[in-house]
Amino acid sequence: MTTQMKASFLKKQGEIAVETIDVPEVRADEVLVQVAAVGVCGSDVHYYAHGKIGPYVVEEPLILGHELSGVITAVGSDVDPARIGQRVAVEPQRPCGDCFQCNAGRYNLCPDIEFYATPPIDGAFCEYVTIQSKFAFEIPESVSFEAAALMEPLSVGIWACERAEVGKGSRVLIAGAGPIGVIVAQTARALGAAEVIITDVAEDRREFALKHGATKALDPRVDELAGLEVDAFIDASGAPAAVQGGILAVRPAGRVILVGGGHDEYSLPISFIQNREIWISGVFRYTNTWPTAIEMVSSGKVDLDILVTGRFGLNEVENALNAGKTAGQLKAIVYPGK
Secondary structure: OOOEEEEEEEEEOOEEEEEEEEOOOOOOOEEEEEEEEEEOOHHHHHHHHHOEEOOEEOOOOEEOOOEEEEEEEEEOOOOOHHHOOOEEEEOOEEOOOOOHHHHOOOHHHOOOOEEOOEOOEOOOOEOEEEEEHHHEEEOOOOOOHHHHHOHHHHHHHHHHHHHOOOOOOOEEEEEOOOHHHHHHHHHHHHOOOOEEEEEOOOHHHHHHHHHOOOOEEEOOOOOOOOOOOEEEEEEOOOOHHHHHHHHOOEEEEEEEEEOOOOOOOOOOOHHHHHHHOOEEEEOOOOOOOHHHHHHHHHOOOOOOHHHEEEEEEHHHHHHHHHHHHOOOOOEEEEEOOO
8 A cells, every 4th residue: 555645735825735644543443544635614714815714814835625525545452444445535524422402412612622724733635544443434426526515514504504403394584695595405304494594795696596495585675674584594604694684584492503714803782682582603513413414415415516617636726725716616626647
């Protein structure tokens, strides 16, 4: 087996370089995955453009990318060798497994979690990665490597909908018709939502969302949202005005879930929230969502392949990170083997 691999590093803010490094060693409970496809996330773009996200600062070269799929090529001593050759979708994190949050079933909130492409943990814009065996989920042949990689953002959508208590007959409002917004729309429909309203200022994105999950699309600059009385509002835009407007559309005892990032503070309609006892929560990644994601994709309830609009090799990571600046782009995929 090869002992060297190519990896794309964020050397510093705005600078990408491909280098040859050692293939990572496989610990007893891990598998080695030959990476097939990696989705470009907004967090990757943010690290590239700004060198940090909140308290996480890139202080030394970092491999970006955390939305990935691939093939298991080797296993640790505690893992069944029969897993070699499996096509897998990877949940890109390693919680400690023994803290208060982990023991409570909230391993996404583990204070010592190691998450791909979050400094100082390297990500997947490279040819091989290691992951605990339990976080490498076998996928059926009917699921593409691209869709398998995008089960990571789908997991964000599933977690958001679960926290919003979306179910049969729900009326849901989503702000932002980018990749996450469209994924949330499809997820809500898969969970039985009767009405899924999505807002975006871009007409092409509204039209796309209507074809892929949304039942209605509105332009927040001209369409009135207050009074919609939805059961849940999920923000996938990160825009302060969208958050304010969405909250005013929620019925009494409804739920507001904040997925989009970009601002540390918001101005909120506190009296409206208090008088209606509206429940507001953020989401931080996910827990135990991959089995649901695989079922949704393999059954056809959610279509992730339709989101892929750009394909790049490992030497083109910088182009992939800038792809979102082009009109009509939704999701860029990096193929480390090319």
